[in-house]
Amino acid sequence: MILDYVSIFPEFFAPLQLSLPGKAVAKGLVTFGVHDLRGYTTDRHRTVDDSPYGGGAGMVMKPGPWGEAFDDLTGPGTTIVFTTPSGEPFDQRMAEELAGAEHLLFACGRYEGIDQRVLDHARERAVVREISLGDYVLNGGEVAALAITEAVVRLLPGFMGNAESLVEESHADGLLEYPVYTKPASWRGHEVPEVLLSGDHGRIAAWRRAQAEARTAERRPDLLARTGVVSGLGDLDVRPAVPADAGEVLTLQRACWFQEMEANPGVEIPALRESLDDVRRGLGEWTVMVAREPSTGRLVGAVRGRVDHGEWDIGRIMVAPDLQGRGLGRALLELVQDLAPDDVETYVLFTGARSLDNQRMYKKAGFRMRPDRTSPPGAVVLTKKRISR
Missing domain, CATH: 3.40.1280.10 (SPOUT methyltransferase, trefoil knot domain)
Known part of the structure; x- marks a missing residue:
C-alpha cells in the first residue's frame, strides 16, 4: 500500500x-x-x-x-x-x-x-x-x-x-472494548475480576461480551442501534404481567438466580426454590411488569414491587442472561420506582452480599447500603429516599 x-x-x-x-x-x-x-x-x-x-x-x-x-x-x-x-x-x-x-x-x-x-x-x-x-x-x-x-x-x-487483537478491540464488532487487566491480580486494593482468573473460557467470553455491551450502552448508546443490541425498554413490549406469563417468568427467574447462586456460594436463594404455583401467587401479590421482544414475543425481562411497612419493596429485577449488561436492568429499576404509590417515601431492595455488579448498579441509581437494617442471610439491604414530585 x-x-x-x-x-x-x-x-x-x-x-x-x-x-x-x-x-x-x-x-x-x-x-x-x-x-x-x-x-x-x-x-x-x-x-x-x-x-x-x-x-x-x-x-x-x-x-x-x-x-x-x-x-x-x-x-x-x-x-x-x-x-x-x-x-x-x-x-x-x-x-x-x-x-x-x-x-x-x-x-x-x-x-x-x-x-x-x-x-x-x-x-x-x-x-x-x-x-x-x-x-x-x-x-x-x-x-x-x-x-x-x-x-x-x-x-x-x-x-x-x-x-x-484486531477482532476483540473497540469498534471491531460495533461495540466498545471490554476492560482489560494484567498481573498482579491485586493492586492497591483493586482486584482483577474473579471470572478472568477462573480458566473457564466460556465464562470469560460471556463476561467480556457483557462488559463491552454495558460500556457501550453507558458511553456510546448511539452505537447500539447499529449492532442490534437492545438498549432500553423503548425497544421492548412492556406491560403488567398476567397469570399466563407465570411459566416464562419462572424460567427466567431460575436462569437469573442460578447466576446469583454462583456469585454467592452457599447462600440460600428463595427464587430458586419457588414452584410454578408460587410464581402465580406472586403475580397476584406484587405489581409485576414483564418485557418482551416485539419481533419474537420472547420474555426477556421482569421486575416487581409492592408496599411493605410503608416502603416500596423492589424485587426480582430479571434480565435474560444473553441480554445482560445492556442497560435493561437499570431501565427496569427506573420503571418499578415510577410504579410506587404517591405516598411512598422510601424504596428498599436487597441483593447478594457478593453480587458486586448488582450493588454497583443500585448505587449508581442512588441506592445506599444499609448495614443497620436486617437482611436475609448472605444479602445486603439498600434504600433510597424518593424525590418529591
Whole structure:
C-alpha cells in the first residue's frame, strides 16, 4: 500500500517511522511519501495562500500548488483524502474501506481551508473522500491524517503481530472494548475480576461480551442501534404481567438466580426454590411488569414491587442472561420506582452480599447500603429516599 502526504509542515509526519508503522515499512507492507506543498509553487516566495473572495477573516489555500501536486502524485487506484471538519465522520468501517485502497493521498489543509475548485478538480481524476475526525476544529489536517493512517494500516495483513487483537478491540464488532487487566491480580486494593482468573473460557467470553455491551450502552448508546443490541425498554413490549406469563417468568427467574447462586456460594436463594404455583401467587401479590421482544414475543425481562411497612419493596429485577449488561436492568429499576404509590417515601431492595455488579448498579441509581437494617442471610439491604414530585 502506498500512502502520500501533502502538507506545508512535512515535519509532522516523522512519527510514520516509529513503532509498528516503521516496522511495516521495513517489511515492505507500506510505503510512505511526504511532500512539501511549497515545493509545487512557482513564485519566489513559495506562496500557498491568499485572501478569500467575498471577504472574511483568514486565508485560503490557492489551487495552483495543489493542482501541480496532484499532477505529480495521482495515478490509477489513487484515493485522495481531504482531512476537513466538514467531512464525513471517520469510523472503523471507513478505516476498513480505506485499507482496501492501493494508494491513499492525504491533502492536509491549513488556514480557512482549500479552494473548493481543488476538490472539484480532484474528483475528475481520482476517488475523493472528505473525512473528519470529529465535531471540532484543528489547526490543520496533519494530525487527522496521522490518526487515519494508524487506523488504516494496522488493518493490513501482516501488520499486527497477533491478528486476533484486531477482532476483540473497540469498534471491531460495533461495540466498545471490554476492560482489560494484567498481573498482579491485586493492586492497591483493586482486584482483577474473579471470572478472568477462573480458566473457564466460556465464562470469560460471556463476561467480556457483557462488559463491552454495558460500556457501550453507558458511553456510546448511539452505537447500539447499529449492532442490534437492545438498549432500553423503548425497544421492548412492556406491560403488567398476567397469570399466563407465570411459566416464562419462572424460567427466567431460575436462569437469573442460578447466576446469583454462583456469585454467592452457599447462600440460600428463595427464587430458586419457588414452584410454578408460587410464581402465580406472586403475580397476584406484587405489581409485576414483564418485557418482551416485539419481533419474537420472547420474555426477556421482569421486575416487581409492592408496599411493605410503608416502603416500596423492589424485587426480582430479571434480565435474560444473553441480554445482560445492556442497560435493561437499570431501565427496569427506573420503571418499578415510577410504579410506587404517591405516598411512598422510601424504596428498599436487597441483593447478594457478593453480587458486586448488582450493588454497583443500585448505587449508581442512588441506592445506599444499609448495614443497620436486617437482611436475609448472605444479602445486603439498600434504600433510597424518593424525590418529591
